Amino acid sequence: MLTTALIFLPIAGALFVWIVPWPTARAAGGTALLVALSELVLWVNRALNFDFGSSGLQDETSHSWFSDLGVSYAVGLFDFSLWLVGLTVIVSTAAIAYGFWTGRERMGVYLGLILFLEGATVGVFTAQDLLLFYVFWEAMMIPLYVLIGVWGGPGRFGATIKFVIYTLAGSLLMLVAVIAFGLSAGTFDMAQLGENGSVWIFLGFAAAFAVKAPLWPFHGWLPDAYREAPPEVAALLSGVISKAATYGFLRIALPFFPGVVSDWRTPVLVLASIGLVYGSLLAFRAPDVRGVIAYSSLAQMNLIVIGLFAVNDSGLSGALLQMITHGLISAALFLLAGAVERRAATGNLGLLGGMARGRPALATVLITTGVIALAVPGSSAFAGEFLILNGIFTRGWGWAVVGAVAIVLAAMYMLRLISAVLHRDPGPSVPEAALDLRPAEMSVIVPLVAILLALSFWPAAITDHAFGGRPSGSVSSQFVGAP
Amino acid sequence: MTKFPTPAIDWAALSPELILLGGAALCLLVPLFLPDGWRRHFCAFVAAGCFIGAGAAAILLFHLDDVGVGVVADAIQRDRLAELAQIIVVGSGLLTVGVSYAYVLRERIGEYYTLLLTAAAGMCFFVAASNLMTMFLGLEWFSISLYILCAIAVEELVSLEAGLKYLIVGSFGSAILLFGSAFVYGATGKIGFEEIAAASGTADHLFLVVGLAMIIVGLAFKASAAPFHMWTPDVYQGAPTPVTAFMSAATKVAALVLTMRLLVTAFPSQDNLWTIALAVIVCISLAWGNLAALVQTDVKRMLAYSSISHAGFLLMPVAVGTSLGGRALMYYLIAYAAMSTGSFAVVAARERELARPVTFDGMAGLGWERPGLGAAMTLFMFGFIGLPPAGLFIGKFYAFSAAVDRGWAWLAIVGAVATAVSIYYYLGIVRAMYFQPAQVRVAPAGGSPPRDVALGTSVLLSVVVTIGSFVAAQPLLDIARDAVATLNFPH
Numbered sequence: 001m002l003t004t005a006l007i008f009l010p011i012a013g014a015l016f017v018w019i020v021p022w023p024t025a026r027a028a029g030g031t032a033l034l035v036a037l038s039e040l041v042l043w044v045n046r047a048l049n050f051d052f053g054s055s056g057l058q059d060e061t062s063h064s065w066f067s068d069l070g071v072s073y074a075v076g077l078f079d080f081s082l083w084l085v086g087l088t089v090i091v092s093t094a095a096i097a098y099g100f101w102t103g104r105e106r107m108g109v110y111l112g113l114i115l116f117l118e119g120a121t122v123g124v125f126t127a128q129d130l131l132l133f134y135v136f137w138e139a140m141m142i143p144l145y146v147l148i149g150v151w152g153g154p155g156r157f158g159a160t161i162k163f164v165i166y167t168l169a170g171s172l173l174m175l176v177a178v179i180a181f182g183l184s185a186g187t188f189d190m191a192q193l194g195e196n197g198s199v200w201i202f203l204g205f206a207a208a209f210a211v212k213a214p215l216w217p218f219h220g221w222l223p224d225a226y227r228e229a230p231p232e233v234a235a236l237l238s239g240v241i242s243k244a245a246t247y248g249f250l251r252i253a254l255p256f257f258p259g260v261v262s263d264w265r266t267p268v269l270v271l272a273s274i275g276l277v278y279g280s281l282l283a284f285r286a287p288d289v290r291g292v293i294a295y296s297s298l299a300q301m302n303l304i305v306i307g308l309f310a311v312n313d314s315g316l317s318g319a320l321l322q323m324i325t326h327g328l329i330s331a332a333l334f335l336l337a338g339a340v341e342r343r344a345a346t347g348n349l350g351l352l353g354g355m356a357r358g359r360p361a362l363a364t365v366l367i368t369t370g371v372i373a374l375a376v377p378g379s380s381a382f383a384g385e386f387l388i389l390n391g392i393f394t395r396g397w398g399w400a401v402v403g404a405v406a407i408v409l410a411a412m413y414m415l416r417l418i419s420a421v422l423h424r425d426p427g428p429s430v431p432e433a434a435l436d437l438r439p440a441e442m443s444v445i446v447p448l449v450a451i452l453l454a455l456s457f458w459p460a461a462i463t464d465h466a467f468g469g470r471p472s473g474s475v476s477s478q479f480v481g482a483p
Numbered sequence: 484m485t486k487f488p489t490p491a492i493d494w495a496a497l498s499p500e501l502i503l504l505g506g507a508a509l510c511l512l513v514p515l516f517l518p519d520g521w522r523r524h525f526c527a528f529v530a531a532g533c534f535i536g537a538g539a540a541a542i543l544l545f546h547l548d549d550v551g552v553g554v555v556a557d558a559i560q561r562d563r564l565a566e567l568a569q570i571i572v573v574g575s576g577l578l579t580v581g582v583s584y585a586y587v588l589r590e591r592i593g594e595y596y597t598l599l600l601t602a603a604a605g606m607c608f609f610v611a612a613s614n615l616m617t618m619f620l621g622l623e624w625f626s627i628s629l630y631i632l633c634a635i636a637v638e639e640l641v642s643l644e645a646g647l648k649y650l651i652v653g654s655f656g657s658a659i660l661l662f663g664s665a666f667v668y669g670a671t672g673k674i675g676f677e678e679i680a681a682a683s684g685t686a687d688h689l690f691l692v693v694g695l696a697m698i699i700v701g702l703a704f705k706a707s708a709a710p711f712h713m714w715t716p717d718v719y720q721g722a723p724t725p726v727t728a729f730m731s732a733a734t735k736v737a738a739l740v741l742t743m744r745l746l747v748t749a750f751p752s753q754d755n756l757w758t759i760a761l762a763v764i765v766c767i768s769l770a771w772g773n774l775a776a777l778v779q780t781d782v783k784r785m786l787a788y789s790s791i792s793h794a795g796f797l798l799m800p801v802a803v804g805t806s807l808g809g810r811a812l813m814y815y816l817i818a819y820a821a822m823s824t825g826s827f828a829v830v831a832a833r834e835r836e837l838a839r840p841v842t843f844d845g846m847a848g849l850g851w852e853r854p855g856l857g858a859a860m861t862l863f864m865f866g867f868i869g870l871p872p873a874g875l876f877i878g879k880f881y882a883f884s885a886a887v888d889r890g891w892a893w894l895a896i897v898g899a900v901a902t903a904v905s906i907y908y909y910l911g912i913v914r915a916m917y918f919q920p921a922q923v924r925v926a927p928a929g930g931s932p933p934r935d936v937a938l939g940t941s942v943l944l945s946v947v948v949t950i951g952s953f954v955a956a957q958p959l960l961d962i963a964r965d966a967v968a969t970l971n972f973p974h
Binding site: 067141150160161 | 810851861865868870871872876877880881883884887888892895896899900902903906907910913914917918956957960964
């Protein structure tokens, strides 16, 4: 019941915000923010009462939806999906608050769409029926399309159509895979589905996840979408939505297709390694703030896939921790990018610079986030990347070497970003009068950074409270029904 | 004087048709005695009442009949398949009345509603046909009504052209169907569907196959499946938009339901031929409809090509020839009929605002100017792609499932690729409605028209059916299962 509430509270809130004729934009926005905050409270309350001792499904609800093909509305929370739901809820709240402060046009519609997106994403992380998973997966697309298309930058037409065609082409192949998988098993309920050895079905799922993550070379939509989206939508897209793809690998590809996964490990790892290095290099060469974050996000997602395909305790724990960490980092970075762009009216690194002078809050927050992002030892990103590399090392030391190289590259592009924005002489586009981070902006971004710092001190908050303590065991037994 | 034996007539089975025909007679005669201002209201209310009455009759019959029986000397079949199809047809008719209410027809109001009712009656008769003769009669009955309806705006050249084109190409299709029926009759000596199946073992194989092929072609003309779709874009574009709304939904229902009934009942032992033939038609329709839709600038024309591609999706479950496919078809039709009528209703509303044909640019800004219509159109467009929360999502899921279940996963993949192509033009509408500011400010002719409550109600009903069929999928799937329970599928 609580899981259902987590999914449908934001969706109902979205409908409410859309339908009621609000007297002012602030009233509509305030209501949306209130809904997002109550969702956050709901999640915190759930997390405090969660039984981390067992790795099984909690708060399950299951109703038959249409019975002759065995499709049901089945939702529930695993301990690791609780964390991903938490990431969704936190970042969505930040995005809504940021959109509220910046005063977007048609505020009610805008924030309602973000609420709808939040509900659909929570649905993806909690669905326990293949078709329901697919429904939420597709439902994420609709608000994103409108959010980027209406409120995006000047190149938004091309960006949206590319984004939609890439993601839908992938997910339609997943639909065929869902059908083939469900029909062959006679049910779509994940708790009853057994292992499957079909390469084609695996590839159907992998296509959708590879596009959404994105895995190299399926990232063609990424730079445009991340550049043209409003900063808070880009924060959601790279921070949360991309995690739906890695969640899909974790929840569906790994448990149901163990044989295929071990056969296809090498090709996937090759693609992910190329993506990791390629993304890092492009991030180092990107001419603008968003470009750096976008390509670094590509690199990080590929690193997470490497961790997942190690399919051992260390790799899986690291991948989960990195999913949360990277979600928070890239959300904070995109919001900061938005703050910089609001002041300088451009994200072009050549026109920026010297913003640290007289703007201590901006400098502190950006440097803190950047330093965590480059995985300085002691940070939560370091913990995640270390676990991933440790996990993949057992599958072959060569993969770990590639990963280690990429971490060096991460330091290069992050430091370049920080110095290009904050240091050197003031850039031509940076007005003297540009203000420091406003309290409103601080109130949105600082909590994200604070959570990152907390996780840096105590990464075990996640790694010890996920997969019931036995990641690879639970992937191979807990998620899969009796064959 | 020898007494000619007349068959016993099951009046109850004919009640939907009779109600519609009664309404047609009223709409034709009574307006002559009414003052000018009243005609429009009278005819619309009579038509709406008759559609509701016919729907109620069909629902009642659906409730009563749990086995299929041939009535009126086995000329028509009284079963749930026919009754569900009738419910969908009169439902689209009812929605069309809402779309037509504010449509300016000058002197031809009575004729317009009369023809709308007779066309619906013809379709109700057609879907129940159980021999070749009633099939042809029903086909001509509703086709002739539609030919005139397309041309009813005689002062507009495009409407006349649409009517004429539909008449010529449609008659060609009917002739092929009739010719094919003659071949089948020649081969088997029977006209009843079940008798043909029984006699086909001893029949001349060549004649029978040629006849079957020609019948499929004739029906594909009506369903506007490629490569027999040539008339569709021109007719859909030229015909008055309310007529297009009705045709796009109801004609498809009638043609596809009868195609399934005919093939499954009369040609079960030729299934190795027609399943493949239909699968080929599916692929051509999906390819042609979607690719041609990509380059359209006129919204009605784009929707016409979209309806060709949906003919492909709808024929997919028929082609597999399984009971799962039958369920998929009937469920798909429910959602499709509502969405198709609803989307043309939005186009009709925009057309009245602009007083000229609606292009993609003409849709610019609609989403913000008319939030309700814009949201509905967005739902329909996302739904046509097959995204939740529209019933068509489950329809496509079932259609693909039927193909995979039969072992034709390739057909489902063709469908998935076709869907991926269709994203571009469906989202083109959403993009125009919301993303583009109305750059070319098209001044509404004579100021903004008053709020059209009737049309709004139709759109709202379409939205309710679209979302309702998604949420309450199980009851509708049960109904679809009951509807096809009396057919003996070959697989």
